[in-house]
Amino acid sequence: MMRIHFTAEDLARTQVADGADPLWETVLSLHSLQERCPDPVLAGRRTAALTRPLSMLLPLVPPRGYFPDFLTPGAGTAGLDAGLDAVLSTPRARLRTELTRLTGRNRPAPWTRSLADGEPGSLRRLAGSLREYHNTALGPQWARITRRTATDRALRLHALWQGGAEAMLRTYGPSMRWQSPVLEVDYPVDRDLHLDGRGLLLVPSYFCKGPVALADQDLPPVLVYAASADGKQGVPEPPASLNxxxxxxxxxxxxxxxxxxxxxxxxxxxxxxxxxxxxxxxxxxxxxxxxxxxxxxxxxxxxxxxxxxxxxxxxxxx
Known part of the structure; x- marks a missing residue:
């Protein structure tokens, strides 16, 4: 379990992202793509067209467990281009630290080693692979993805406007439970996250299966959660008859x-x-x-x- 500790200042600064974050969706869809039964949006997406980007991205995003925080920068909320610019600007020391944590004692692949060294060409190839995968695998279904996250965001904002941040935080059960002043989150590792006045950015996600936070607690706090599936089948037909x-x-x-x-x-x-x-x-x-x-x-x-x-x-x- 993860326990996120709020102060009054944190509650005042807590907000919901404007919608789907393209880089979070990219990374989390890579998790789904490696499952035995991936999300229907990804059906048939492991095609020859994705061989090159997947060969670079899958070593960075294992099916479970840790993946580097630099793949999902906060700038991604402003769009794919802004997010990729932030990836390209990742400091060399951070690249090395996070990739060392990813590989542990295992010998890293040559591609990963060159990326950890901060080689500009490797960073450009990473950004290009992220863009190519996003556009090819997610682009055709991006309207569907954003429709679900927009629906969820509207529901959360209504609770926020009507009753404040605490009322909104109560809408996230059962995997996220508000026990003032702590948000208890179902999580694969036991940890405490103290916001310390920074607030929390809540990001609705189409591909998220369970709540996900950045591993580095010194980064601006983010919690990605599974967006409500209401309306995921698209626009329904008008009701045949009223209740x-x-x-x-x-x-x-x-x-x-x-x-x-x-x-x-x-x-x-x-x-x-x-x-x-x-x-x-x-x-x-x-x-x-x-x-x-x-x-x-x-x-x-x-x-x-x-x-x-x-x-x-x-x-x-x-």
Whole structure:
């Protein structure tokens, strides 16, 4: 178990990442790719096109256990390019320390040794392999990956806005349990992480199976967790018929809008699913949000809506 210790300052500085981190998804998908039954998103991805990048990346990311922190820099939350720039800027001393920890007493491969020496060409090959693998293996499904993480983020932010950081931290069970002032996390090794006023960045992930933190406790604290699978099958068909009890409770049109949110969507998609005008969908989403049943997050020039835990419970109870 890992115990993450919070102060009042840590709670104030705790936040949820904007969405999927491309480098965390890359590394965690490499874990999945090495399993007997990888995630369906990766089905058939071990093709000849990936032979070169995988030959470089798999020695750095074993199926289980430690992998170097420099593969998942904090800059990755700003996008793949920013993350790869940070990888390229990794200090030589850190490369050597983390790769020595990875290989232990085993004799490292020549590729790993040159990387540990900080050779610029090796760093460029690493960045190129990360980019090639990400674009080839994850690129075709990136919309699906980001859709799931966006849905999860909306749910967490709703709890944060309504009840503060402690309320949000209570939404992560059962693998993460808030026992103020400590977050208990199911973890393969026993450790304590003291935030010491730095706060915690929570990163929703499509490929994460269980909570993952950086090994180096001196780095800015990050906890990656498995994003909620709600809506992972994509956009559903509009409901064939409304639940009569729900329709009586909140009205037919509003019930149609609520049921159409079985997975997250934009206001335009919501109107299409519910069979109503765009202005009507927006109006009912606003009312449902005020009632705590829906959360809405602006992403660039669109607004995405998702059911809150309370909204999901209402749908399931009728």
């Amino acid at each position: 009569p009890c729900l329709a009586k409770l909140i009205g037919h049109t509003r019930a149609a809008v609520l049921e159409a949110l079985s997975s997250d969507c934009t206001t335009t998609e919501l109107a299409q699913r519910a069979g109503v005008a765009l202005s009507t969908a927006s109006e009912h989403a606003t009312v449902l949000r005020s009632a705590g049943l829906v959360s809405s997050v602006r992403q660039r020039n669109v607004v995405r809506h998702a059911l809150t835990p309370l909204g999901t419970a209402l749908l399931r109870s009728n």
